[in-house]
Amino acid sequence: MMMNKDLPVTDDELHAYVDGELPADRRAAVEAWLAGHADDAARVAAWRLQADAIRARYSNVAGQPIPPKLQLARMSYASRRWKLAAAAAVIVAFFLGGFAGWMAHDTGGDAPEPFDHLTAQALNAHKLYAVEVRHPVEVAAADAEHLQRWLSKRVGCPLRTPNLEAQGLHLVGGRLLPTPTGTAAAFFMYENASGDRFTLYCTQTKAPNSAMHYNAAEKAGAIYWVDSNVAYVVSGTNERKQLWKVARAAYEQIEPRVSQHERAS
């Protein structure tokens, strides 16, 4: 039987050796290998020099005094980004204005498919707000009940805020957005423990019911469907499988709302 120490040494083991991740019973074998293989010994030496250079260049940063703005006790929750947020609002206004103008211009010809323009819009909102740190939403999850009432009223139909805790997603809150046609859209944001964000965009539409469609753009993905005159877009990761799971969970919770609504009307 071949002993552990007699196995040939792999590149992975050389890296693990440098990084202190090599199992103890392989250490002697790797050292013997390096003694007999000058090329590998040179690589290992170079990797160590790289690591030393990286540490030499940056380790002093950790020793510097922490600036006041990074002291937790003194940390201001006021936004350092209010200017950026204002700039973003201008960009949204510009984009939506431009888009509305284009839509108006285009009414003579074929209107774009609701699938295309709604997902494009939802994805843009997602990209804009998902990276926002201090002001990702207008109404925080703490006011979830108010958020749901308010957005339902403005969008013009009863909306449900899906609970996605089973997917590891916690509600951050929501905001009201305009659509190209001047109606209102509700925008809910969710976040997992690693800070990845998913958003749900809903607005009234005259488009017929539609099954789920997938669309991806610039490292973000979106899933779109229409149910009882409401269009929904779930945006987030471009890992399709994960996005499907989230969209399905949202769909399953939204769907009963529709039947109650139909019974009520």
Added chain:
Amino acid sequence: MIGFKEEVQLAIPALRRYARALTHDADVADDLVQDTLVRALRSQHLFNGGELRSWLYTILTNLNRNRLRSLARRPAITAIGDNDAPDASSPEAGGRDIERALATLLEDQRTALLLVVLEGLSYREVAEVQGVPIGTVMSRVARARLQIRAYLENERPMLRRVK
């Protein structure tokens, strides 16, 4: 037992070091750390009691990725200052060199290498931070090292002669 906030406070120096190495810019780095801290405090209820340090690195890594994406959408990107290259024999020169070499790496490779080499995370911890299998972390580290070695040997022959 120390509390959540104290533990976050203790991690700040390391987060600043990591952010500086990722961004090569002291102001951008501290903004990144500040955003990480705000998000960590706000999401305290989401922290599930695992390794707090890894979680903070995860947040910072994700925020940096988002930052680079939004930079990539802008027409102009500011390069690392090349107009103040130090004399090759000065002690600064080695630091500049490794800085430039790191800047040539793909983002995922730079992140993996810095977390292992500078921050001392295990391959397993880096796999959690990056959300990939350990094998992927190892190949990212290996490619980063290959690229840095090629850069240092080919791009800066002057320095090698001086050494």
